[in-house]
Amino acid sequence: MRGVAVAVERTGEWDEIVDVVVVGSGGGALTAALLAAHNGASVVVVEKDEYIGGTTAVSGGDMWIPNNHHIADQDSRQDAIDYVTRLSDGRASDPSLIEVYVDTAPEALLYLEEHTGYRSEPHLRLDDYYSVIGDRIPGVRPFPRSVSVMPYPAKAELGELADRINRGPWIPPREISFPEARRGDVGPEELERRRREGWLAKGGGLIAPLLKALVDEGVEVRTSTPAVGLVTDGGTSVVGAVVESGGVRRRIGARKGVVLACGGFEWNAEMVKTYIGYEVKPISPWSNTGDGHLMAMEVGAKMGSMTTFFSYGAIHDPWEKGRDGNPLPQMLMGLGPGSIIVNGHGERFMHGGYTYNDFSHPFGFYDQRLPGFPNKPPAWVIFGSEHLEQGVLGAKPGIAMSFTGPDGQEPPEWVATADSIRELAEKIGIDDDALQATVDRYNTYAEKGEDPDWGDPLQTHVLTGPSTVEHRPVVGPRYGAIQQWPGTIGTNGGCRIDADARVLGNRSPVVDGLYAAGNVSASVLGATYPGGGGCVGPSVTMGYRAGRHVGARAARDIG
Numbered sequence: 001m002r003g004v005a006v007a008v009e010r011t012g013e014w015d016e017i018v019d020v021v022v023v024g025s026g027g028g029a030l031t032a033a034l035l036a037a038h039n040g041a042s043v044v045v046v047e048k049d050e051y052i053g054g055t056t057a058v059s060g061g062d063m064w065i066p067n068n069h070h071i072a073d074q075d076s077r078q079d080a081i082d083y084v085t086r087l088s089d090g091r092a093s094d095p096s097l098i099e100v101y102v103d104t105a106p107e108a109l110l111y112l113e114e115h116t117g118y119r120s121e122p123h124l125r126l127d128d129y130y131s132v133i134g135d136r137i138p139g140v141r142p143f144p145r146s147v148s149v150m151p152y153p154a155k156a157e158l159g160e161l162a163d164r165i166n167r168g169p170w171i172p173p174r175e176i177s178f179p180e181a182r183r184g185d186v187g188p189e190e191l192e193r194r195r196r197e198g199w200l201a202k203g204g205g206l207i208a209p210l211l212k213a214l215v216d217e218g219v220e221v222r223t224s225t226p227a228v229g230l231v232t233d234g235g236t237s238v239v240g241a242v243v244e245s246g247g248v249r250r251r252i253g254a255r256k257g258v259v260l261a262c263g264g265f266e267w268n269a270e271m272v273k274t275y276i277g278y279e280v281k282p283i284s285p286w287s288n289t290g291d292g293h294l295m296a297m298e299v300g301a302k303m304g305s306m307t308t309f310f311s312y313g314a315i316h317d318p319w320e321k322g323r324d325g326n327p328l329p330q331m332l333m334g335l336g337p338g339s340i341i342v343n344g345h346g347e348r349f350m351h352g353g354y355t356y357n358d359f360s361h362p363f364g365f366y367d368q369r370l371p372g373f374p375n376k377p378p379a380w381v382i383f384g385s386e387h388l389e390q391g392v393l394g395a396k397p398g399i400a401m402s403f404t405g406p407d408g409q410e411p412p413e414w415v416a417t418a419d420s421i422r423e424l425a426e427k428i429g430i431d432d433d434a435l436q437a438t439v440d441r442y443n444t445y446a447e448k449g450e451d452p453d454w455g456d457p458l459q460t461h462v463l464t465g466p467s468t469v470e471h472r473p474v475v476g477p478r479y480g481a482i483q484q485w486p487g488t489i490g491t492n493g494g495c496r497i498d499a500d501a502r503v504l505g506n507r508s509p510v511v512d513g514l515y516a517a518g519n520v521s522a523s524v525l526g527a528t529y530p531g532g533g534g535c536v537g538p539s540v541t542m543g544y545r546a547g548r549h550v551g552a553r554a555a556r557d558i559g
């Protein structure tokens with residue numbers, strides 16, 4: 001999929017003039033729109049998809065917010081800064097933005113709670129992701145700094161508009177919050193009631209109250225209306241946007257500015273190839289095609305962190321299709337105990353218990369001894385009869401991928417079965433000696449409950465837990481293999497921004513009138529994922545700063 005055509009068009013006749021145009025309708029966008037409106041600006045939000053909320057709406061909605069009001073007595077600003085600084089290991093585009101984030105996120109959270117119907121609660125059993133190796137890094141906390149979205153009565157508050165909020169297949173049910181699910185305190189009857197009444201938790205429970213607050217402010221959210229270009233004054237200022245709706249282009253003047261909050265470029269294969277270099281499967285709505293990046297580059301924006309992305313493992317469900325009609329990538333890293341992940345050389349290069357944001361990156365490792373990329377995707381998950389007999393390829397809450405189709409169909413060619421490891425190797429194009437040796441070695445140790453190569457429980461992630469690398473041999477008589485891909489829940493490189501989310505320029509220090517928040521910007525956390533909510537937290541927080549700044553600035557004379 002390509003980005004929409006982008007063009008820079010000089011000023012001329014406007015079809016419409018407002019103070020602020022917000023591009024996109026995810027968490028960063030709606031927060032920016034709200035803050036701009038609260039600071040006195042007239043605002044219009046344009047969204048490319050027919051649904052509202054982007055990836056944020058289909059996400060868990062968690063936000064990693066150190067020092068938030070639920071935990072402030074147990075946390076410290078400096079510890080949080082030290083932790084992220086250590087994780088980013090010198091790669092953050094602008095390390096000073098880590099401080100900006102840590103200082104602003106708790107304030108933005110409180111703002112949303114005080115000015116919208118959004119309510120948070122502390123997450124449960126989601127400690128900082130690197131707390132398992134807490135003795136090696138500073139500032140980490142062995143409890144959740146992440147906040148979770150409490151359920152919101154979307155239908156009662158928004159009526160039919162609630163049906164326009166994006167939905168995704170990945171983390172059902174969307175009516176129950178993560179803490180509720182972990183406590184097990186919502187039974188089938190309560191779930192049924194919430195479904196009937198149209199409640200939303202997780203990402204939808206963040207988007208819905210933001211949308212309601214915007215409706216109350218009289219801010220229009222126009223769906224199926226992509227921005228296709230930015231309008232400059234002929235110099236280095238952005239003074240409007242070109243949008244398309246029903247095949248008609250309109251030029252909207254923006255007296256105060258344009259906020260790009262239109263997501264990553266994970267669905268733009270050409271950009272993924274150019275910047276990341278290897279195929280990464282998008283696990284997000286189809287519409288994040290890097291349009292904001294392309295538009296910003298056209299007006300001289302400085303870009304950063306373009307080679308990075310928020311990662312997750314992706315294994316395609318043989319029987320379920322996504323909105324694009326292709327097999328649905330499920331969020332899976334291996335298939336749990338009794339399976340191993342191998343590269344195209346039949347060698348293990350990771351295990352399924354990795355912190356998900358770190359899972360995809362070993363696929364890009366270059367080995368000078370080959371020379372080449374030994375782990376280039378796809379990798380393969382190798383498993384035995386145990387999985388095949390259960391008929392289940394992968395299982396985690398809400399996901400149960402069946403081996404045979406609903407009508408008993410045989411699986412597609414990227415799922416292979418065989419009577420021996422050697423035969424399996426041949427079917428999937430891997431050297432049979434190498435795969436046999438890898439499985440033999442793994443099994444020898446797994447029978448003793450050991451895994452000297454990749455079994456260090458301290459390498460596991462708090463979310464997936466040590467059980468992910470529980471050592472059970474891969475045993476026949478039948479064996480199976482399914483492709484394992486690196487996946488992304490959103491790229492995180494993009495426009496470099498300052499503390500107020502103003503886009504930095506190549507031709508001028510900042511591109512006047514242009515702001516960016518979320519995955520269209522270079523991640524303020526330096527592409528790290530310190531704990532659950534490492535994407536939505538920054539998107540909302542920098543959207544908050546962008547909206548506040550652009551809303552409060554003086555309107556320009558744009559003709």
Ligand SMILES: Cc1cc2nc3c(=O)[nH]c(=O)nc-3n(C[C@H](O)[C@H](O)[C@H](O)COP(=O)(O)OP(=O)(O)OC[C@H]3O[C@@H](n4cnc5c(N)ncnc54)[C@H](O)[C@@H]3O)c2cc1C
Pocket residue numbers: 004023024025026027028029046047048049052053054055056057058059060061062063064168170171225226227228261262263264283284287288289290291292310489490517518519520532533534535536537539
């Ligand atoms: C299943 C799942 C669970 C996740 N859970 C979490 C979680 O709990 N916490 C967390 O931090 N992260 C989570 N993530 C990742 C996170 O949701 C995203 O990285 C984040 O929401 C991106 O936010 P954003 O504001 O940058 O963009 P998005 O929310 O993706 O919004 C971008 C919007 O811009 C629109 N757009 C694109 N181009 C244009 C254009 N030309 N004109 C107008 N509009 C345009 C898109 O259609 C989209 O609606 C999850 C992701 C998935 C898939």
